[in-house]
Amino acid sequence: MPTPRTQDPAPGATSGRRLATDAERRALASVVRLRILRLCLYEALTNKEIADRLGRDPASxxxxxxxxxxxxxxxxxTPRPGPRGSTEVPYRATGKSWELDFGTPDDDGSDPATTDTLLRTFLEEVAEVPRSQLQTTRMGLRLNAAHLEEFDQRMRQLMQEFLDRGPDDDGQPVSVFVAVHPEPLAR
Incomplete structure (x- = not known):
């Protein structure tokens, strides 16, 4: 996967990444598309291989x-020979989604690339992982605005540092999902 390009933030961008276009937001507002990108991150797969791994119809x-x-x-x-003389085209994720800022969803949830899609994708993927291989942790913090911003920046920097290292030749693919949210108000 290529190292993400450093870009100046666009107006409205919150993370120093380029603000996603409406078309980019719509494209990634799909659990299936996010799963395809994850499958093709380190391994080029044909449409049929992707469909088989997702248990879905190849045309869809x-x-x-x-x-x-x-x-x-x-x-x-590069296309490769397929079964019975056909030609197959393998696809690989470019890493572009990591370079984009999807902005803040509207309060009414109308943004088509809401974090809900990320959460649903995470839950679908985790459902396929044996419980013995799932590492989870949860904690509560009480942070003022400056410390919350520092926490967010340091988490992003840590993830970017590991991304910039590139994949380990002897490594196994893993996914990381981080969610920071305010505690629901006690009643």
Whole structure:
């Protein structure tokens, strides 16, 4: 996966990343598309291989693959021979989604790329992982605005540091999901 480019923040961007376009937001407002990107992160897969791993119809998956290709979230790799003389095209994730800032969802939840999609994707993926291989932790903090901003920046820096290292040749693919939220008010 290529190292993300450093960019000046766009007006409205909150993380120093480029503000996503409406089309980019819509493309990533799909659990299926986010799962495709994760599957193709370290391994180039054909449409059929993606469909098989997701347990979905190849024609439906192809629609999602084409959307991700069009917006450069996926790239086609060198075609290879397939079964019975056919040609298969493998696809690999570009890492573009990490470079984008999706902004703050509207209070009414109308933003098509809400964190709800990330949470639903996380829950779908975790449901397929044996419990013995799932590491979770949870904690509560009481932070003022400055310390909350510092915490957020340091978490992002840590993730970026590991991303910049590149994949370990002998490593196994893992996913990290971080959610910071205010505690629900006690009644």
């Amino acid at each position: 998956v192809l629609h999602h693959v084409r959307t991700l290709l069009h917006l450069e979230f996926l790239r086609a790799e």
